[in-house]
Amino acid sequence: MRKILIAATTAILATGASLFGASAADKLKVGFIYLGPIGDLGWTYQHDIGRQAVIKEFGDKIETTYLENVSEGPDSERSIEQLARAGNKLIFTTSFGYMEPTLKVAKKYPNVHFEHATGYKRDKNLSTYSGRFYEGRYIQGIIAAKMSKSGVLGYIASFPIPEVISGINATMLGAQTINPNIKVKIIWANTWFDPGKEADAAKALIDQGADIIMQHTDSPAAMQVAAERGKLAFGQDSEMIKFGPKAQLTSTMNNWGPYYIQRVKAELDGTWKSEDFWGGLKSKLVVMAPYTNMPDDVKKLAMETEAAITEGKLQPFKCPIVGQDGKEVECKGGTHLDDGQVLGMNFYVKGIDEKIPGK
């Protein structure tokens, strides 16, 4: 009797396991590694919206897992490997600092496909992807110059890395098409995320005469300060109009969803290949929030600029580009700076009075 019981139990367990195994094998498992909490309202938040778009698109065909608050560097290697061992076949690692760990884990798991955001190291099973956020900044520069009464823009920057510097330059190039004498005051917060400090920086910029606030830090603090002081501002990463209904002009939003859907589809179809994807307005990886709190002519100009960039008629880094030192920058892309020059940008354009920290 006892033996029969054991046998029956084993049989039930085995069927259960095989059933479970079968359903798990049918589903494609997709993993995500996040730098911050999904509630940061900025960078990680937008990646998670992308993940949710994937679920909405593919429903039962896939299963997603995410690990949040994964610090960059060696620690992340364990987390990435954990996802690979748990059977995820496609893994997105969503911060620059995961570059080396992703590369290492990718070598160890040749049958798993990896995608690393904002990095530049690729492998047979490791793609990279990022956004041309400078395209949005160029439009913001045009709007800012149109809307500014004082002619002084306030810019809260995070760290002097090429992505941030190209954003400042694109803003100024856009602004100079409207007002050649426009000035920008830049405050380096030396952090991506510290709402209190970002708010303090916004206050300092406004107190020093800036009437348009733009930021390359992640929280809506600066937007809220601008709203409180009756100034205008641009959002960052995500829609921030809730924090400044009368202040937000637009926001350069990171829209990862379409890319994630495209890549998951490729994985499902068996057509996934290692690539380098750098998407902007055209591929809708960069999306502008609705143009608000501005007169119709400015709105029209902004939309025309957006359309021109989307169609490829307008290049934010169109040659000739003159550096801060008054010398013309070499034009490697023919009519505009090439991607390498933008990705490695470490100079200010003419019209910016300040110096890049540490230079």
Add this chain to the structure above:
Amino acid sequence: MGLIEAIILAVLAASTPLLLAATGELVTERAGVLNLGVEGMMIVGAACGFGGAWLSGSIIVGALCGIVAGVLMSLIFALMTLGLAVNQVATGLALTILGIGLSGLIGSRFVGEKISLAPHLYVPGLTDIPLIGRILFGEDAFVYLSLALVIGVWFFLYKTRAGLILRAAGDNHASAHALGYPVLRIRMFAVMFGGACAGLAGAYLPLAYTPFFIPGMTAGRGWIALALVVFASWLPGRLVIGAYLFGAVTILQLHAQGWGVGVPSQLMSALPYLATVIVLVLISRARTGGSTAPAALGTVFVPDR
């Protein structure tokens, strides 16, 4: 509003959470307990403070929620270090890690929500005085409350018998115990006071600074508060000076960048910490006289019965 006035107002606001948290920690350390969990208590205070204000629509309810959350967090610490005599440094660090996780869990419901900021005071006549009116009578109530709190703590520590006993427990717990004072109970109240202040300091951020909650929004202010207590060499008066100095450096370095002063911003960001290191060196060189750390700071006390 003049630029100088604007800067002073910004400094007042930036210094207040530091001053609140550091005042609580000063009392805790004066009783001989080193609680490194200030950051954790603060962030839980921020989450609960925002939650309370968002649900009730009242800033005062929010502040009370922050205080209660801070006290509850500090009770975990008290249970571990006073009840079970666990190492204080390790427990404090664990409390910070716990707090960061817990606040994310509590706050996940409130992310993306917004409240209206604590109102700035307006005293008819006084607030309108040019230059000093806005500064002395026109900030939010927490700013003045924090100053009143420090004065209260100073009075308690140096002018009352209870304060003397608390300091005795922090300097020599064996003697205090021998004299019949309940060392552990005194320390528990000190730890709870520290928790209440840290909770309020955390709640100040979403209630009066940036009116939303985001995980990790305290961004290291709890650690600055800990450094401030050392900077102040455990004296309430110096704590006020230190807190406003830290606040001033934070704000001025932002303005200096806007003016284009040619000092690297990274160096200016590091200045408050550099100042703490220098003060630590000065304290250790001037061991004789002056105030130093409470003698029993960080040591575990198990009464022999």
